[in-house]
Amino acid sequence: MQTRLEPPGRGALGPGPRRVRSAVRLEGVARSFARPGAPPLPALERITLEVAAGEIVAVVGPSGAGKTTLLELVCRLQAPDAGTLRADPAALMPQRDLLLPWLDALDNAGLALRLAGRSRADARRIAAPTLAALGLAGFEGRRPPELSGGMRQRVAFARTVLSGRPVLCLDEPFGALDAITRMELQAWLEAVLLAQPRTVLLVTHDVEEAIVLADRVLVLSPRPGRILAELAVAAPRPRSRTDPFLVDLREQALEALR
Amino acid sequence: MIRRLAGGLPALGLGLVLLGIWELYVRVGPVDPLILPAPSAIAAALVSDRALLWSNLTVTAGEVLPGIALAALLATALAAAIHFSVLLRRAVYPLLVASQAIPLVLLTPLLIAWLGFGLLPKLAIIALVCFFPILVATLDALAAVEPDLLKLMSTLGASRWQTFVRVEAPSALPGLFSGARVGVVFALIGAFFAEWSGASAGLGVLAEQAIPQLETARAGAAVTLLAALAVVLFALLTLAERRLVPWGARA
Numbered sequence: 357m358q359t360r361l362e363p364p365g366r367g368a369l370g371p372g373p374r375r376v377r378s379a380v381r382l383e384g385v386a387r388s389f390a391r392p393g394a395p396p397l398p399a400l401e402r403i404t405l406e407v408a409a410g411e412i413v414a415v416v417g418p419s420g421a422g423k424t425t426l427l428e429l430v431c432r433l434q435a436p437d438a439g440t441l442r443a444d445p446a447a448l449m450p451q452r453d454l455l456l457p458w459l460d461a462l463d464n465a466g467l468a469l470r471l472a473g474r475s476r477a478d479a480r481r482i483a484a485p486t487l488a489a490l491g492l493a494g495f496e497g498r499r500p501p502e503l504s505g506g507m508r509q510r511v512a513f514a515r516t517v518l519s520g521r522p523v524l525c526l527d528e529p530f531g532a533l534d535a536i537t538r539m540e541l542q543a544w545l546e547a548v549l550l551a552q553p554r555t556v557l558l559v560t561h562d563v564e565e566a567i568v569l570a571d572r573v574l575v576l577s578p579r580p581g582r583i584l585a586e587l588a589v590a591a592p593r594p595r596s597r598t599d600p601f602l603v604d605l606r607e608q609a610l611e612a613l614r
Numbered sequence: 615m616i617r618r619l620a621g622g623l624p625a626l627g628l629g630l631v632l633l634g635i636w637e638l639y640v641r642v643g644p645v646d647p648l649i650l651p652a653p654s655a656i657a658a659a660l661v662s663d664r665a666l667l668w669s670n671l672t673v674t675a676g677e678v679l680p681g682i683a684l685a686a687l688l689a690t691a692l693a694a695a696i697h698f699s700v701l702l703r704r705a706v707y708p709l710l711v712a713s714q715a716i717p718l719v720l721l722t723p724l725l726i727a728w729l730g731f732g733l734l735p736k737l738a739i740i741a742l743v744c745f746f747p748i749l750v751a752t753l754d755a756l757a758a759v760e761p762d763l764l765k766l767m768s769t770l771g772a773s774r775w776q777t778f779v780r781v782e783a784p785s786a787l788p789g790l791f792s793g794a795r796v797g798v799v800f801a802l803i804g805a806f807f808a809e810w811s812g813a814s815a816g817l818g819v820l821a822e823q824a825i826p827q828l829e830t831a832r833a834g835a836a837v838t839l840l841a842a843l844a845v846v847l848f849a850l851l852t853l854a855e856r857r858l859v860p861w862g863a864r865a
Contacts, residue, residue, distance in 0.1 A: 431769045433765050446769070447770065448765070450762055450765075450766060452762070454763050456780070456781065456784070458784045458859075458861050467770060467780075468771060470780075471767075471770055471772045471776055499861070519770050521769075
């Protein structure tokens with residue numbers, strides 16, 4: 357069963373009649389992958405979704421539901437086979453941190469600035485406050501192997517933010533971390549986004565993570581991915597995992613996944 | 615440091631055992647010591663001919679070092695070019711593989727006839743024999759860069775060239791070093807053979823002249839130094855890699 361999306365601008369941000377500009381908009385987008393000697397494998401089907409500027413939208417779904425494909429479409433790493441896609445420039449934060457081991461934390465964080473033509477000194481100067489705001493003051497000179505998994509993800513997040521792209525695409529950002537660190541970083545990300553709102557498209561298979569972090573949760577079906585349900589998470593922040601409203605939403609999301 | 619030295623004990627032990635068997639074989643066996651010198655005789659030659667050996671060792675080392683450097687330079691440049699151009703890879707790679715099958719015994723006299731008896735033909739031969747392992751290892755390392763990393767660079771706005779300079783080239787450094795380590799051994803064999811085939815000095819010349827004079831212990835000493843040079847160069851490359859590529863797998 358597919359739940360139709362509400363018209364743009366309504367429900368997206370919960371309360372408020374104000375119509376917000378959309379940062380990402382997909383209409384009827386489909387994507388499949390060619391296989392030698394076999395029919396193409398559909399990854400995504402009839403995806404229609406919209407992310408308003410400043411909104412945090414989570415996409416949950418089982419493995420192989422095309423979640424990463426969805427992000428790569430938004431980041432222009434792939435092109436849709438059908439449908440229309442319009443998105444503000446987006447930066448990708450992959451599941452694995454993919455930090456460059458020959459650069460220290462600060463150089464990794466400021467990588468996009470270097471790519472944009474800034475000098476190393478400039479990039480480090482600009483990136484330093486961001487890294488410090490993410491709780492990494494004092495670790496600027498460490499190389500990735502000298503940082504913990506949680507620290508590396510925060511450096512990767514800084515790198516994504518410092519790309520200056522208005523849309524952040526987070527692909528299972530905490531999926532490779534242990535449960536405790538994951539919860540810590542979820543709370544940390546919530547605080548960061550509360551202090552500095554951004555447009556975020558968060559892909560995860562962790563329903564609780566989606567509900568704690570997102571304004572809206574989209575539930576994706578198994579391959580080929582279709583949007584099964586959409587849940588507005590109209591709860592104040594910072595959120596508590598034990599909030600009965602959120603617990604109930606989590607049940608709804610899990611029900612939709614079943 | 616002590617642990618590292620202790621790590622060399624098995625090789626030392628096995629070496630001593632093999633030398634002992636060799637020594638015993640020459641002393642009590644049917645072989646003429648003029649044909650197969652005993653390790654003790656080679657050791658004696660290493661001491662008595664040390665001035666002669668040293669002056670020739672420096673000549674050989676003076677060929678091998680720039681030869682490897684030249685090969686590394688050319689191989690890296692070609693690897694980068696091939697990495698960027700599929701057409702170039704298709705055009706050049708098969709020919710390079712084929713060129714490696716040309717016997718050195720055939721090529722060396724030709725190069726000496728063409729380039730003379732000086733440093734030039736040695737450089738050419740050394741570069742020729744150690745170029746290929748460096749090229750292949752560097753190319754493999756370039757191709758092994760994680761696709762996800764390349765995607766990430768593209769979302770961060772990197773151009774093709776920026777991705778090469780900032781990600782692919784540093785990733786390929788460990789490959790360059792492993793290729794160079796293999797190349798060192800080839801380079802020494804190449805240098806020795808090139809000297810043997812026509813030169814005025816070097817360990818190859820020393821051995822080539824010692825054998826007809828039945829100074830086989832001296833020839834053995836020359837080969838021993840060649841082997842020692844291989845070990846030293848190999849170790850130097852490993853050390854340089856630890857310094858320059860601290861993120862490499864062997865760090």
